[in-house]
Amino acid sequence: MTRWVLGDALTRRHIREGERVLMVEAHGFARRKPYHPHKLTLVFSAMRHFRDELREDGHEVDYYRCETFGEGLDAHFDARPEDTLTLMEPASTDTDRLRELVESRGGSLEVAETALFLCDDELWSDYADDRDPPYRHEEFYRSMRRETGYLMENGDPVGGEWNYDEENREFPGEAYDPPDPPRYEPDALTEEVESWVREEFSGSYEENGGDWAAPETFIWPVTREQALDALDRFCEDRLAEFGPYQDAMLDREWALNHSLLSSSLNLGLLHPDEVVETVIDAAAEQDAPLNSVEGFVRQVIGWREFTRRVYAETDGLADANQLDQTEPLPELFWTGETDMACLSDVIDGVRKRGYSHHIERLMILSNFALIYGVDPGELNEWFHAGYVDAYHWVTTPNVVEMGSFGAGVFATKPYAASANYVNKMSDYCSGCPYYHTKASGEGSCPFNALYWDFLARNEEKLRSNHRMGLVYSHLDDKRGEKLDAIRERAAEVRTMAEDGTL
């Protein structure tokens, strides 16, 4: 019997003392997409650190570096014919495919429950019962609060409300100086992986259309010790102001008060229950505002669990495209070359470190792609390749559904917004050559023309949505010459994006 540990399941919770462990570094997998060098460095370095720690603790670890899982399994079953492998249920990989790979080599596969998510089948069916989609996050989140007991008092939510989001939309002002985010400088092993990644994979991300030139120094936690330190640093430095400024965006402040824990959670270096419990305890000690703590808990036991479940329950979500959007992703998503201050800064951050925070992902990047008309599948590929925390189970619901309104499986309306939103929640517009107040003509902000053009293009599909009534009445006010000029500007913006002159 051998414990098979996948690269995004680096947890000790399911490994018994002295148990033999199998790990396979499958390089072909990494060659298939134009992955950001920091994403590949993170996964391979974290795997190798995990291997070394297990060995130090007396585990026998068979670690194969090869092209495919199949090759690794060939080597394993040559050495240990008819072995039984035990695997923790993966979030993105199809278990049937893995079973086939194992059984075709004469082995057998046992699948154990995941330790990396809290919502098991029973909890999901308590929420979903026999309901058909659309699934509703808020109801799911409340059932998770009840089941876990987090922030609950005598069966009621602490403070009397389930959700304090209305207090979490403040803009701190341009002069706001948030605490520095932690950086975990590469050790010798990470440095070795990083230079090997550059040699081995730079060709494939360029061949696949990627252009991730010049990422800055790698900073992400690659061990559990570092991830736990990142959790402590979040609690000490940024938790109290996490809530109010959660939706804010500041030029040159890439982290604000976000936790930066997604890459560690998604690799298995941290578990969601310990993250939430640590945060709740720290909040009690510091008397941190409830809107900050509840806002954070909601992201982890709400959105993170919800997206993983929606991914598992929804066939064909990756290909969903109910708005029939077909535009290719503009090249500037790879190069960051645009005069638009918001897009340029956020894409620059992705190129440098494979990260941007939630509202930048939703209201700058995917909002732009949505109103531009980008094919959701192509956008999903870009997010999947570019972010250090990206895996198919989490990008697909976030990008295809939340960001692109691909299926309506949980989103009630598209997250489409004009420059008005960007100006309210950021300091980008004051330093941008485009005018956020203009909707058409030279120099007008592309977000405006694309936004109204998006509504006009999709009127047949969206007008009847009761949450869109108000915006369509505003569109009606523009009909005639105004809308013609706006749509002309939208066409011009697309041409500029295609020419690389936006």
Ligand code: FAD
């Ligand atoms: P915080 O803002 O500090 O939030 C705390 C934690 O909550 C995160 O670490 C994450 O684990 C969880 N979380 C918050 N929102 C979500 C969400 N919508 N879905 C799942 N988990 C959530 N998250 C990823 O983990 N990987 C992705 O590839 C990813 N791609 C995204 C793409 C788009 C278009 C959008 C709109 C969202 C995406 N998200 C993704 C969700 C969210 O943006 C990130 O989890 C978050 O920005 C990570 O940064 P953080 O750790 O500082 O998060």
